[in-house]
Amino acid sequence: MxxxxxxxxxxxxxxxGEIRKLLIEAAKPLAAxxxxxxxxxxxxxxxxxxxxxxxxxxxxxxxxxxVGFMISKITDSGRLKFRPIGSxxxxxxxxxxxxxxxxxxxxxxxxxxxxxxxxGEYDRVGSVDSMYIDIGATGKxxxxxxxxxxxxxxxxxxxxxxxxxxxxNREGRVKGKAFDNRAGCAILLELLNEDYPVELVAVFTVxxxxxxxxxxxxxxxxxxxxxxxxxxxxADDLPPIEPDEDDETDDKAPQGIPRLGQGPALTVMDRxxxxxRRLVDLLIETAEINDIPYQFKxxxxxxTDAGAVHLARxxxxxxxxxxxxxxxxxxxxxxxxxxxxxxIRLMRATLTNLTHWSHSS
Amino acid sequence: MKTLIKQLTEAYGPSGYEQxxxxxxxxxVSDHADxxxxxxxxxxxxxxxxxxxxxxxxxxxxMDEIGLMVAYIDDKGFARLTPLGGVPPETMxxxxxLFTNGAVGVINVENWLFHDRVNSLRKLYLDFGVSKKEDVPxxxxxxxxxxxxxxxxxxxxxxxxxxxxIGCAILIxxxxxxxQTPHDLHFVFTVxxxxxxxxxxxxxxxxxxxxxxxxxxxxxxxxxxxxGRKHFEVKLGSGPAIKVMDRGMLAHPGLxxxxxxxxxxxxxxxxxxxxRMGTTDAQAMQLxxxxxxxxxxxxPCRHIHTPSEMIHFQDVENGVKLLVALLSGPLQLE
Numbered sequence: 001m002x003x004x005x006x007x008x009x010x011x012x013x014x015x016x017g018e019i020r021k022l023l024i025e026a027a028k029p030l031a032a033x034x035x036x037x038x039x040x041x042x043x044x045x046x047x048x049x050x051x052x053x054x055x056x057x058x059x060x061x062x063x064x065x066x067v068g069f070m071i072s073k074i075t076d077s078g079r080l081k082f083r084p085i086g087s088x089x090x091x092x093x094x095x096x097x098x099x100x101x102x103x104x105x106x107x108x109x110x111x112x113x114x115x116x117x118x119x120g121e122y123d124r125v126g127s128v129d130s131m132y133i134d135i136g137a138t139g140k141x142x143x144x145x146x147x148x149x150x151x152x153x154x155x156x157x158x159x160x161x162x163x164x165x166x167x168x169n170r171e172g173r174v175k176g177k178a179f180d181n182r183a184g185c186a187i188l189l190e191l192l193n194e195d196y197p198v199e200l201v202a203v204f205t206v207x208x209x210x211x212x213x214x215x216x217x218x219x220x221x222x223x224x225x226x227x228x229x230x231x232x233x234x235a236d237d238l239p240p241i242e243p244d245e246d247d248e249t250d251d252k253a254p255q256g257i258p259r260l261g262q263g264p265a266l267t268v269m270d271r272x273x274x275x276x277r278r279l280v281d282l283l284i285e286t287a288e289i290n291d292i293p294y295q296f297k298x299x300x301x302x303x304t305d306a307g308a309v310h311l312a313r314x315x316x317x318x319x320x321x322x323x324x325x326x327x328x329x330x331x332x333x334x335x336x337x338x339x340x341x342x343x344i345r346l347m348r349a350t351l352t353n354l355t356h357w358s359h360s361s
Numbered sequence: 362m363k364t365l366i367k368q369l370t371e372a373y374g375p376s377g378y379e380q381x382x383x384x385x386x387x388x389x390v391s392d393h394a395d396x397x398x399x400x401x402x403x404x405x406x407x408x409x410x411x412x413x414x415x416x417x418x419x420x421x422x423x424m425d426e427i428g429l430m431v432a433y434i435d436d437k438g439f440a441r442l443t444p445l446g447g448v449p450p451e452t453m454x455x456x457x458x459l460f461t462n463g464a465v466g467v468i469n470v471e472n473w474l475f476h477d478r479v480n481s482l483r484k485l486y487l488d489f490g491v492s493k494k495e496d497v498p499x500x501x502x503x504x505x506x507x508x509x510x511x512x513x514x515x516x517x518x519x520x521x522x523x524x525x526x527i528g529c530a531i532l533i534x535x536x537x538x539x540x541q542t543p544h545d546l547h548f549v550f551t552v553x554x555x556x557x558x559x560x561x562x563x564x565x566x567x568x569x570x571x572x573x574x575x576x577x578x579x580x581x582x583x584x585x586x587x588x589g590r591k592h593f594e595v596k597l598g599s600g601p602a603i604k605v606m607d608r609g610m611l612a613h614p615g616l617x618x619x620x621x622x623x624x625x626x627x628x629x630x631x632x633x634x635x636x637r638m639g640t641t642d643a644q645a646m647q648l649x650x651x652x653x654x655x656x657x658x659x660x661p662c663r664h665i666h667t668p669s670e671m672i673h674f675q676d677v678e679n680g681v682k683l684l685v686a687l688l689s690g691p692l693q694l695e
Contacts, residue, residue: 225401256433257433257501266502268430268501268502269377269430269443269445269502271557271558272557273557273562274376274377274445274553274556275377276402277377277378280502296500296501296502298432298433298501299430299431299432299443299501299502300430300432300443300444301443310402310562311562311565311566312566313566313569313570314400314401314566314567314569314570315400315401315402315404315563315566315567315569315570316401316402317401317402
């Protein structure tokens with residue numbers, strides 16, 4: 001299981017080399033064929049089980065990149081101005097430890113401490129333009145290896161959380177950065193461990209967070225019969241931020257979907273695509289036959305590599321399977337390892353079941 | 362043809378769920394085409410071979426209509442919605458959502474008797490007449506179309522999803538009436554035109570496959586002859602509209618001129634369409650693969666994206682005449 005290594009590794013959109021290297025090393029014992037395209041997408045192909053006639057070519061993708069920052073300017077006083085790469089809630093940025101550049105120089109996104117805030121400043125969060133990263137430099141020439149154009153990301157280390165279940169065992173919940181989408185990458189690596197009655201074209205894509213860019217060319221090159229996208233999606237199981245006046249306990253059961261620990265989340269439709277209903281039904285049927293809990297991602301929001309892949313060439317029937325995680329696109333996201341392993345089981349069984357799929361179906 | 366229009370408009374076919382419409386069209390065209398195939402996203406390709414030395418011409422009409430998807434079901438059995446395509450929230454109140462399993466939900470807005478304005482789908486809910494979650498006959502992700510019968514008012518027709526089943530009907534009728542053509546004609550009944558911010562999705566992949574020289578979308582356009590609508594020349598009953606531009610496309614000027622000349626030579630009433638909003642499958646066909654000379658013929662339609670869209674039947678007949686005349690001869694585009 002490579003989730004820990006992949007989460008701790010750094011790979012902001014456009015700078016996925018470290019992730020790619022780790023994946024290539026991990027895939028070497030599988031003796032599968034691999035190649036890297038000009039944009040940096042990593043293709044690892046596992047041929048169909050021997051004696052399979054005219055196997056389907058099934059593309060399964062997971063994006064390697066994570067959201068982060070790019071250093072845009074170093075000020076005269078040695079502070080690093082930055083631009084966000086990917087989508088952020090800027091309220092979460094202030095005060096967070098980050099690491100900058102290839103040498104992982106430690107830094108902090110600076111802020112005014114509460115002692116010094118003026119009246120009215122408490123409720124306001126300035127623009128990202130007003131923020132800066134402090135790496136302890138005291139002047140423009142004191143930043144060492146760090147330069148404009150460097151990438152930065154949250155300095156977070158993977159680890160277990162402390163929850164205990166009713167049987168006294170540790171809940172399998174872990175925290176780390178970039179579970180979106182290193183969880184997908186780790187699952188796709190696990191899928192490559194087995195043979196299927198289909199040709200598995202595993203594609204670890206680049207630049208998803210800034211507009212599904214890697215997947216656009218990857219889908220064209222892979223030219224698959226069917227595609228699955230593995231993702232890590234936002235769990236919507238947090239208590240409401242505004243307390244409900246009618247609720248006396250003020251500790252409502254979560255209402256949103258998907259929820260942590262309830263199994264892989266299936267996408268029916270998001271902003272980027274409508275999932276092929278035949279594939280959604282196949283996933284549901286496979287989950288039910290194999291007693292794998294599953295749930296739906298809230299329809300109509302977000303977008304994934306499937307948005308690009310399903311429009312490749314003459315079109316590709318596609319579906320998305322996601323591990324739910326809380327606090328994605330933030331310093332530490334939380335996922336339930338049970339959901340992680342269930343997603344692997346669901347995908348393995350689905351790839352095996354796909355033999356019933358035909359082009360005329 | 363009115364029977365066909367009734368059948369097509371009463372069929373269920375929200376974006377991504379066009380099977381029923383596709384089956385109706387398949388049955389209609391199978392005896393008149395050289396080949397009928399379905400591509401990976403569900404577009405229906407109906408090919409009529411030309412007599413030779415013509416062009417490859419793609420004609421597109423979309424099968425899908427706007428619809429709703431269940432986004433969330435609360436403990437009391439009310440469902441919340443997300444739209445498939447541009448669903449105007451104010452037309453939803455009192456509407457009925459029809460699901461593939463036959464379930465019907467009534468749509469209303471929160472606090473109906475005291476509501477202010479219906480300006481967001483977020484305030485709408487589906488009522489299945491049950492009182493707890495377990496009794497709701499649908500699941501998250503299930504898709505609904507609308508229930509509304511076709512009405513023949515004589516000169517005009519009223520139905521849901523005339524956008525763009527009327528385009529489908531025109532393409533079917535054109536295929537049947539064409540006795541000879543030099544061109545290889547690809548009548549493509551597309552999926553997923555109503556959804557997404559980019560070029561229409563079904564037409565994009567279909568055009569990649571067809572690689573047409575000339576591409577023509579047949580769709581509806583707005584009508585400027587209703588109260589309050591200003592600065593739009595197109596009117597119901599004044600003939601099919603030859604598109605010059607919309608928000609997504611500038612029509613190929615040579616193709617547009619050829620359409621106008623053909624209409625004039627054959628005494629077919631027609632009008633010119635300059636639309637500031639919207640787009641059609643022609644946008645995708647123009648840009649797919651190596652590109653094509655793209656244009657569109659639009660049927661003026663009142664009350665677009667409401668459950669009661671209205672068109673003039675003569676515009677439909679003249680649209681067929683224009684297409685048959687255009688496709689019967691050579692298509693030199695200058």
